[in-house]
Amino acid sequence: MKLPRPVQSLRLVGRLRPVRRLRGMSRPGLPAFTHTIRFRLTVLYSALLFALTALVLGGVYVAVERSGEAHPVTKQFTAQKYIDGEYAGEFQGVKVEEVEAAVNYETLANLRRVSFVVLGGVAVASLGIGWILSGRVLRPVRSISRTAADIQATDLSQRIRLDGPRDELRDLADTVDSMLERLDNAFDAQRRLIDDASHELRSPLAIIRANLDAVLNAEESDDEERRAAVRVVDRATTRMTRLVEDLLATARRQAPALADTDVDLSAAVADACEEFELPAAEGDVVIRRRLPPGLTVIGDHDALRRAVGNLLSNAVRLSPPGAAVTVTAGRDEDGTVWTSVTDQGPGIAEADREKVFDRFWRGSRTDGGDPGAGRDPRAGRDRHAGLGLAIVRQITESHGGEVRVTSTLGAGATFTLRLPARTDET
Numbered sequence: 001m002k003l004p005r006p007v008q009s010l011r012l013v014g015r016l017r018p019v020r021r022l023r024g025m026s027r028p029g030l031p032a033f034t035h036t037i038r039f040r041l042t043v044l045y046s047a048l049l050f051a052l053t054a055l056v057l058g059g060v061y062v063a064v065e066r067s068g069e070a071h072p073v074t075k076q077f078t079a080q081k082y083i084d085g086e087y088a089g090e091f092q093g094v095k096v097e098e099v100e101a102a103v104n105y106e107t108l109a110n111l112r113r114v115s116f117v118v119l120g121g122v123a124v125a126s127l128g129i130g131w132i133l134s135g136r137v138l139r140p141v142r143s144i145s146r147t148a149a150d151i152q153a154t155d156l157s158q159r160i161r162l163d164g165p166r167d168e169l170r171d172l173a174d175t176v177d178s179m180l181e182r183l184d185n186a187f188d189a190q191r192r193l194i195d196d197a198s199h200e201l202r203s204p205l206a207i208i209r210a211n212l213d214a215v216l217n218a219e220e221s222d223d224e225e226r227r228a229a230v231r232v233v234d235r236a237t238t239r240m241t242r243l244v245e246d247l248l249a250t251a252r253r254q255a256p257a258l259a260d261t262d263v264d265l266s267a268a269v270a271d272a273c274e275e276f277e278l279p280a281a282e283g284d285v286v287i288r289r290r291l292p293p294g295l296t297v298i299g300d301h302d303a304l305r306r307a308v309g310n311l312l313s314n315a316v317r318l319s320p321p322g323a324a325v326t327v328t329a330g331r332d333e334d335g336t337v338w339t340s341v342t343d344q345g346p347g348i349a350e351a352d353r354e355k356v357f358d359r360f361w362r363g364s365r366t367d368g369g370d371p372g373a374g375r376d377p378r379a380g381r382d383r384h385a386g387l388g389l390a391i392v393r394q395i396t397e398s399h400g401g402e403v404r405v406t407s408t409l410g411a412g413a414t415f416t417l418r419l420p421a422r423t424d425e426t
Contacts, residue, residue: 037141038134045130046123053122057115064111069097070104140169144176156184193247200243204236246387262422263301266291266329269339272308273327276316284321287312290328295337296422299399304417307395310388311341311415318345319412331421340416348407356405357393392417 033039081090140162147160159180162173215221215229273287280287297304308327315325323344331337348356392415396403400420407413 038131038138041134041137042127042130045134046126049126049130050119050123054119057118061108061111061115064104065108068104069101070108071101072105140164140173144169144173148176151180156180156187197243197247201240204240207236208233243387246391261298261301263297263299263304264293265295265297265304265337265339265419266293268301268304269308269327269329272305272312275309276312279313280316280325283316283319285316285319286324287316288324288326290326291339292330295329295331295339297337297399297419298422299419300395303395304399307392307417308339308341310392314388315341315343315345319343320345335421336418337421338416338418340414342412342414344412347409347411348405348413349409353405353407357389357403389415 081087143162144160147158151158159177160173161177162170164170211229211232215225221229269291270289273289277287312325312327319325325344326342327339328342329337329339393403396417396419401418404416404418405413406416
C-alpha cells in the first residue's frame with residue numbers, strides 16, 4: 001500500500017532523527033589521564049627523543065652504507081689447490097673486493113637490527129622518563145591547583161608559598177600569592193567598612209526611633225520637648241546623610257569606569273573654599289587663600305574638590321572663633337603639585353597622626369587640658385561619621401599621590417595633598 005507523501009516524509013524524518021542523535025553524541029573518549037598536560041608532555045618528549053635517535057641512527061646507517069660497496073657474495077671462481085707441487089683438488093674462491101662487500105652487507109644488516117632494537121628501547125624508556133620528568137616539572141602546578149581549590153571566598157588566608165628555583169612556575173606561584181594577598185586585604189577592608197557603616201548607621205537610627213517613640217508620638221509632650229526632639233532628629237539625619245555621602249564618594253572613586261581628565265587644582269581648591277565660606281563666617285573663622293594658577297593634574301575635579309572640602313570641614317569646625325584657616329597650593333622643583341590646609345585647632349597627638357586616616361577611628365581625650373586636643377579631627381563637636389580623612393587619603397592615592405599631616409599639639413595641624421603633575425608640564 002502506497003502511503004501519502006506527507007506520511008512518507010514523516011517516516012523519513014523519524015528514520016533520520018536517530019542518525020542526528022548519534023552524530024551529536026560524543027564518541028567514547030580515551031582514559032582520563034590522556035587528557036592531562038602531563039600525558040601530552042610525555043608523548044611530546046618521547047616523540048622528540050625517538051625522532052632524534054632515529055635521525056642519528058639513520059645518519060650512521062647512511063654513512064656506513066656509503067663508505068663502501070655492500071652486497072652478498074655474487075661472484076665466485078673455481079681454483080685448483082696444490083700442496084708441495086702436488087694437485088690437492090679444487091675449491092671455490094672469491095675476490096677480496098667481494099669479501100669486503102659481503103662484510104659490509106652483514107654489518108649493515110646487523111646495524112639495522114640493532115637500530116630497531118635501540119629505537120624500540122628508546123621509545124619505551126622515553127615514555128617512562130618523560131612521564132617522571134613531566135610529573136616533577138608539573139608538581140608546582142598541582143600545588144597551585146590544590147591551593148586554589150581549597151581557597152574560598154570567605155577564607156583567602158591560604159598561600160601557595162612555592163619553594164625551589166626562581167623559574168617561571170615560582171614566579172607564577174608568587175604572582176598568585178600576591179593576588180590572593182590583595183584580594184584578602186580588599187575583602188577584609190570591605191567587611192570592616194560594612195561592619196563599621198552598619199554600626200554608625202545604627203546609632204542615629206536608634207536616636208531617631210527613641211525620639212519618635214518618646215516625644216514626637218507622645219500626646220502629653222509639650223512644644224519645647226517636641227522642638228528639642230526635632231533638633232536631635234535633625235542632627236541624627238544630618239549625620240546619616242554625611243555618612244551615606246561619604247560611602248557614595250568611596251564607591252564612586254573605586255569605580256573602574258571613572259575617567260580622569262586635566263584638572264586645574266587651584267580651581268578645584270577654590271570651589272571647595274567657596275562652599276565653606278558661609279559655615280566659616282558663622283563660626284567667626286576666616287579662610288585665607290594662596291592659590292597660584294597653572295597647577296594642572298590628571299584626575300577628577302569633583303573628587304579633588306571633595307578631598308579639600310573634607311579638610312576644610314574639619315579645619316572650620318575645630319578652629320576657635322577669630323582664627324584663620326589657610327589654604328595654599330604650589331609646585332615643587334621635582335614637578336609635584338601640592339595643596340595644603342592649615343588650621344588653628346587643638347592639633348593632633350603624634351601617636352594619632354597615622355590613625356586619623358583610618359575609617360571610623362576616633363581619638364581619645366587627653367588627660368587634662370583641652371578635651372579636643374590630641375583627638376582625631378573627625379571626632380569633632382558634632383561627632384562626624386569618621387570617613388572624611390579616610391576618603392581624603394583614598395582620593396589622593398587614587399590620583400597617584402599621598403597625603404601628609406604635620407601638627408603641634410594645641411597649635412593646629414596642616415594637611416598636605418601631594419599629587420603628580422601632568423607629564424608635559426613637569
